[in-house]
Amino acid sequence: MDRIKDRLEEIVGKDYVSCSAEERFIYSRDQGVQEPSEPDYVVLPATSEEVREIVLLANEAKVPVVPMGGGLVLSGLTVPLKGGIVLDMKRMNRILEVNENSHYAVVEAGTSQGMLDAYLRKHHPRLKHSLPDAPPVATIAGNIAIHGSGHLSQSEGGFHSEMVTGLEVVLPTGELVKLGSCSTVSAWFSRAPLPDLAGLFLGWNGTTGVITKVGIKLFPRQAHHDVLIFMTEDVDAAPDILFRVIHTGMAEDINYALSPKPDYLSGFQMIVINVTAHREDELALKLRIIRESLRDYFETKEAGFMPMPPNMKAGLLEVPQKALSRFADVRKGGGFEYVGAIMPLEKIPDACRAGMEITERNGITYSLGARIIGRGHSAMFFFAYPFNRADKDEIRRVRSALEETNEEAIRLGGIPWKAEAAGQKLILGSMEPATYELMKKVRTLLDPNGIMNPGNWEV
Amino acid sequence: MDSEYRDILHRCFRCGWCKLPTNYADFNCPAYLKHRFESFASGGRMWLIRAWTEGEITPSERFNQILFSCVTCGNCVEACAMDKIRDKLVDVFVAARRDLVEEGRIPPGVRDYFKAVSVSGNPYKRPAEETGLWAADLDIEEYNGHEYLLYAGSVASFDDPGMRMARSAAKLFKQAGLSFGTLKGEEVDDGNDLRASGEQALADFLASRNIETFNRKGVGKIITISPHSFHTMRKDYPALGGTFEVYHYSQVLALLVMQGALVPGGFGAEVTYHDPCYLGRWNKEYFSSRRVLGELKGTSVREMDRSMQNALCCGGGGGNFFTDILGTGRDLSSRARVREALDTGAGTLVVSCPQCYRMLDDAVKAEGAQDRLRVRDLAEVVSASAGDA
Incomplete structure (x- = not known):
């Protein structure tokens, strides 16, 4: 007899415990x-109350609880490093409210990016939310819990965690709390002007509680969309090019990419600039202003805008892009590893060089790039390394490259994003001691039994 | 497992595009929708099959449930991001089932299904001579050199809603003066769902029997009631010596309407249309039924959020119609589909597959929606519009 399993089945029903x-x-x-680590139980709750009861049970039994959204983080953050209960949140996927005037939606934590997008297209076609590059089954809550970013991060206010207007959270000790305006009045419009307790759960990778509902900002959806690619072989020119494009204020999304394939594009820095507008003439004007901002560069004939075949353009206009998932099959092997590092824009050239050196040293291939966050306030620089899942040696080399990349990101002045447990230790090792102690106090206070996603952000 | 499939198992990234339709409206994989564990999505299934072939896990009752819960609807094929493996996803699942069948590791429901067909030639355990009884009082000629053979298949021969479909279609064909006949007591199951369930040898045997009968009688053109028959006769029969022109009855109805041989009247109610997977996603036939419905006077088709290539399967494919591996509950795709149909405000849910008919008709009852939604087949709707309800 497994008493915990019986209790879990009483809480969520027999069909939803395994x-x-x-x-x-x-x-x-x-x-x-990352190396696998098995859970003891996988549980699929359907309500906040069920989550609360599961957390209370976990406290009583001193069993770890690992919340999981889309399970697409790639760095093992939802792998139960110390066993216990994996809470797969995707049955909690109701869209609870959309407030058109105040531009926010309230969703349950398992709501996927794709389903919110489809819902808005159908019921609120004037609005959209910022979609990450992850596949559409990635969840809203999972993404904000790791400080994700997306296609509106440049133009509309930064990381997705900055777009959160409110949270409902089950604390590690079982209390259900609301954070933001929804804690005081009925609407979920803002985290201000209250003390910002939401920060206790954003970026903590599920180590401080289980997010059960999210209020998220919505933005105008424009009817017209186009994309430009500016190319240069001068790696050191990237920060200035990005600065100029950002300062036009005309771009919705700005990405930087560098890839060894196809061969004829090897060595080219590509600045991918997505532009949206409500009207065609507005779109044309925006495109013209962006082109004009880079006139100095293309007049030298060392750089220029890439003529795009229609199928390439169509792919770049997709949000999210399927091509990014296809990257996993570059090595005909269904895998890629990824170090995202949040860093200042001026570090992009050095990060590129570092990425190429690391991949050459480890005998692997790469795709490097960055998304601009805010109006150039930072860049989410990605070092992506595809691998063949059937090639154990290649996996070992990619793991080695991952470790080197984490170290290099910190050395360059960046911070690895959604780092795996070992990467988190590196970050903590570089952290101000007082900050480290504060993290420790927060975790001890919130989670006295240490049940929440142990092994992550371990202080 | 065939090396063709074994060599692609590791290429699934398990990115999850396969769970959704291409417009992301809601989960669109019936097995995942029902169970919600990652293991029941196509990606999870790919990883588990690989783990099995690598010796990391041993087949268990749960493993069989996961493998046999795939209804072969093809949503994953439509939505998968990986161009090099997407077309083979369902083939991999069927190949893995074949291996389980060969090893004798199959769920009891699947075993009973196989037994019934192997004994009787159909899953209903009915004697072969009863296969044409659905048309007994319709005065339809036995096939004898007619332009078309009307092949009902197992479900339209023995399941009430399916029989109503076959009868309605046959009456319309007669009314339009179509040259067609049926087989009296010589049909056996088309084999499609057996093949999808991993019982290839029995499927081939039944197909060969049908082919032998068709060839002996000089059949050139076949009209099927079931999209499952339509699919396997086009895809699998040629390799077994059966090359025929195969049409689904909705295509023939559309042709007759276009030729003016059939003139639909007014139906007097808004309808919504459910695309069967083996007609739609598998054979890209989305327009014939809509063409016919478009001719009904005073009626419009209200599309569901998930239509055409994004249609949510009724859950009746891949053998599940006979094995019921998916079981019961609110998250059954048939019930989700009925709720989606109700959302359109249409009072009639039109189907063109006898398996969809039964699955969705039962789901309307399970949802308690009998007073708001009626499931009817395309031919019944056309008959009703002409005053022959």
Whole structure:
């Protein structure tokens, strides 16, 4: 008799608890190169109350709880490093409210990016939310919990965690709390002017509680959309080019990319600039202003705007882009690992050089790039390394590159994003001691039994 | 497992595009929708099959449930991001089932299904001579050199809603003066769902029997009631010596309407249309039924959020119609589909597959929606519009 399993089944129903080898296998690993670690139970709650009861049970039994959204983080953050209960939140996927005038939506934590997008297109076609580059099954809550970013991060206010207007959270000790305006009045319009307690759960990778509802900002959806690619072989020119494009104020999304394939584009820095507008003439004007901002460069004939075949343009206009998932099959092997590093824009050239050196040293291939966050306030620089899942040696080399990249990102003055447990230790090792102690106090206070996603942000 | 499939197992990234339709409206994989564990999505299934072939896990009752819960609807094929593997996803699942069948590791429901068909030639355990009884009082000629053979298949021969479909279609064909006949007691199951369930040898045997009968009688053109028959006769029969022109009855109805041989009247109610997977996603036939419905006077088709290539399967494919591996509950795709149909405000949910008919008709009852939604087949709707309800 497994008393915990019985209790879990009483809480969520027999169909939604599994200790089977098959579920333990699947939930023991993600798509990256981290070592697997099996859960004891996989549980699919349907309500905040069920989550609360599960957390209370976990406290009583001193069993770890690992919340999971889309499970697409690649760095093992939802792999139960110390066993216990994986809470797959995707049954909690109702869209609870859309406030058109105040531009926010309230969703349950398992709501996927794609489903919110589809819902808005159908019921509120004037509005959209910022979509990450992850596949559309990635969840809203999972993404904000790791400080994700997306296609409106440049133009509309930064990381997705900065677009949160309110949270409902089950604390590690079982209390259900609301944070932001919804804690005081009925609407979920803002985190201000209250003390910003939401920060206790954003960027903590599920180590301080289980997010059960999210209020998220919405933005105008424009009817017209186009994309430009500016190319240069001068790696050191990237910060200035980005600065100029950002300062036009005309771009919705700005990305930087560098890839060895196809061969004829190897060595080219590509600045991908997405532009949207309500009217065609507005779109044309925006495109003209962006082109004009880079006139100095293309007049030298060392750089220029790339003529794009229609199928390429169509792919770049997709949000999210399927092509980014296809990157996993570059090595005909269904895998890629990823170090995102949040860093100042001026570090992009050095990060590129570092990425190429690391991949050459480890005998692997790469795609490097960055998304501009805010009006150039930072860049989310990605070092993406595809691998063949059937090639154990390549996996080992990618793991080694991942470790080197984490170290290099910190050396360059950046911070690895959604870092795996070992990467988190590196970050903590570089952290101001007083900040480290504060993190420790916060975790001890919130989670006295240490049940929440242990092994992550371990202080 | 065939090396063709074994060599692509590791290429699934498990990125999850396969869970959704291409417009992301809601989960669109019936097995995942029902169970919600990652293991029941196509990506999870790919990883588990790989783990099995690598010796990391051993087949268990749960493993079988996961494998046999795939209804072969093809949503994953439509939505998968990986161009090099997407077309083979369902083939991999079927190949893995074949291996389980060969090893004798199959769920009891699947075993009973196989037994019934192997004994009787159909899943209903009915004697072969009863296969044409659905048309007994319709005065339809036995096939004898007619232009078309009307092949009902197992479900339209023995399941009430399916029989109503076959009868309505046959009456319309007669009314339009179409040259067609049926087989009296010589049909056996088309084999499609057996093949999808991993029982290839029995599927081939039944197909060969049908082919032998068709060839002996000089059949050139076949009209099927079931999209499952339509699919396997086009895709699998040629390799077994059966090359025929195969049409689904909705295509023939559309042709007759276009030729003016059939003139639909007014139906007097808004309708919504459910695309069967083996007609739509598998064979890209989305327009014939809509063409016919478009001719109904005073009626419009209200599309569901998930239509055409994004249609949510009724859950009746891949053998599940007979094995019921998916079980019951609110998250069954058939019930979700009925709720989606109700959202359109239409009073009639039109189908063109006898399996969809039964699955959705039962789901309307399970949802308690009998007073708001009626499931009817395309031919019944056309008959009703002409005053022959």
